[in-house]
Amino acid sequence: MNNFEYFNPTRIVFGKGQISRLRDLVPQSASVLMCYGGGSIKHNGVYEQVLTALAGWELIEFSGIEPNPDFDTLMHAIRLGREKGINFVLAVGGGSVIDGAKLIAAGIPYQQGDVWDIVTMDAKLKRGDALPLGTVLTLPATASEMNGTSVISRRSTQEKLGWFSEAVFPVFSILDPTTTFTLPIKQVRNGVVDAYIHVIEQYATYPVNALLQDRQAEGILITLQTVGEDALKQPPDYDTRANFMWAATSALNKLINKGVPEDWATHRIGHELTAFYGLDHAESLAVVLPYLLWHQRQQKADKLVQYAQRVWGLHGDGEAVIRAAIDKMTLFFNRLGMPTKLTDFNINPDEAAERVRARFESRQVLLGELNQIDPDIVAEILRMSQ
């Protein structure tokens, strides 16, 4: 087991009816900037629940945080927050809203330089350097509600960067599974697959004798497999959605990656596919992962056999059981309605392979837990996605 550090101070308030807890969780002296996205919270009752809970609080709304939150949008919120003397940020939404709200919370008090420096991490934020941030999660997927990471896009310069600071761990996050009941099925599907692949990225590497971390990761995978299909059904079942929601948070709250190597090559490749072809994040991962795992099966053999045996209950070892496990995973995604080939999106694998290869080559990027996936290997992997 490798040395590690674990720190996660976010208070999780989980369950039905818990949005009313905002009254206890947001200081009465707070001037709140309530951030949300396109307004779906106005159609599912969440908006009213928040306003009811915070009746009497000084509250300014900022709506319109888009998927892949844009720096320029967030700068509007930051200027508004400074102008209004905001001292508490409340994000109501999914990963994009929460990621955006993290930059807003850090950016409002950051007057010593350009807010973009926070995203590039040239600004060295310490705990306490951001305004306190609370969240009401409505879309389980990214676990941004329980970590200190954020991904910000800057469309004006075609940049998209992930950053991390302990300053922007939410002080609390309310997870009410009933808020997911009105989600479009496609978003639920995306959330299940996204969370699943988050776990695989932290698990399917090479063994370092971290026994509990492996079990924790496998537990999340099995949970997602158990509830995945049922989570798509109507009417929604509370416990199914609750298990999905807690599994998605647990997939990336940085517990299961303690002391173990991580991969993230699928994410890096998927980001480029989203950039070139506009695939949803989860879609971009699902057309890469099955082929990456198979291509890297020698390097990842021990963990893939363990995955086959423990997560899918398969017997045996060697390439046959690895092939069977990857097929099981792929079929699981397909049963959720998630395509797993570039050709399913009418994308030419050879073209995609060349475009992504060229981009990684120009950046001299090496991927994977051992930095052994070079741009040519990326291209090989993408050509398999058909």
Next chain:
Amino acid sequence: MNNFEYFNPTRIVFGKGQISRLRDLVPQSASVLMCYGGGSIKHNGVYEQVLTALAGWELIEFSGIEPNPDFDTLMHAIRLGREKGINFVLAVGGGSVIDGAKLIAAGIPYQQGDVWDIVTMDAKLKRGDALPLGTVLTLPATASEMNGTSVISRRSTQEKLGWFSEAVFPVFSILDPTTTFTLPIKQVRNGVVDAYIHVIEQYATYPVNALLQDRQAEGILITLQTVGEDALKQPPDYDTRANFMWAATSALNKLINKGVPEDWATHRIGHELTAFYGLDHAESLAVVLPYLLWHQRQQKADKLVQYAQRVWGLHGDGEAVIRAAIDKMTLFFNRLGMPTKLTDFNINPDEAAERVRARFESRQVLLGELNQIDPDIVAEILRMSQ
């Protein structure tokens, strides 16, 4: 799944060589009260590592915190801390030292009343009401290094109480598995069994469809089973001790009990056996749990069958598989050198049953996740321990 709240702000710094990190973790302005126990840290190098890391810090030592830390001992430390203007408490040791240090950290600034009020929880502490506490763990077992609970004894009045406050979560805990290398084998054995039974108390109740929590609990049990016997071997193996250490912390850092019912009857009964007969805490649990689980097998049937299947890989259901699983667990404890019958300690089960029954009857105590274990049932369970 039941509604729940999760909050755990302790920073875990895990791995070999990490005691040197004290230099970054303890503020340079701190006046440190370094608390420890009987001095074993002076024989295993931990004491020197701490002093080396904190060379240059203002540091006062307080030694002599005994197993089952005594209120009067801790009051000496509190008075010393007040006198010396201490503003940071560092616990170096196992659960007793850390539990005691929690009261010291809360007691030094608590001047508005009797410090005992903290233990009775009549003093309503809030976060920030205690001095910051850091720990260097040397004995994996209680998880006090990553929770806000503490058990304090007051021998002068024959009281022993557990208390909880968010104010006394350690701000950091350093877990270096090599600090366990010099532990007496009996303490390692106790730690494995203690951690294992912590998990069972939060798991073997009745199902509430909390899928991930079940998997997380089962993962800890399997991990402890995997490393338990090897953890007793000499010379110690680093990864084995590391897995044991992280599993023990994870067993009671209040993650696996989120949204599920808890039992704790074995602990309540065991405490009385320790009081009457002086059994080690883990010993007192191991002579109760197998009989309690069998006695309560109807109430706990679903979870016990799940335990049998998932943790021990047994097939089938019904009483036969429950019996087989309890036998497996008992044999596991025995293989660690842990007795599992009152008679192994030359204690008369009938006598113990009557003494504990009378005590719970006088207190009108009902135990178990459904409060259905009355004093007569406690006696029945203890009479089985032979």
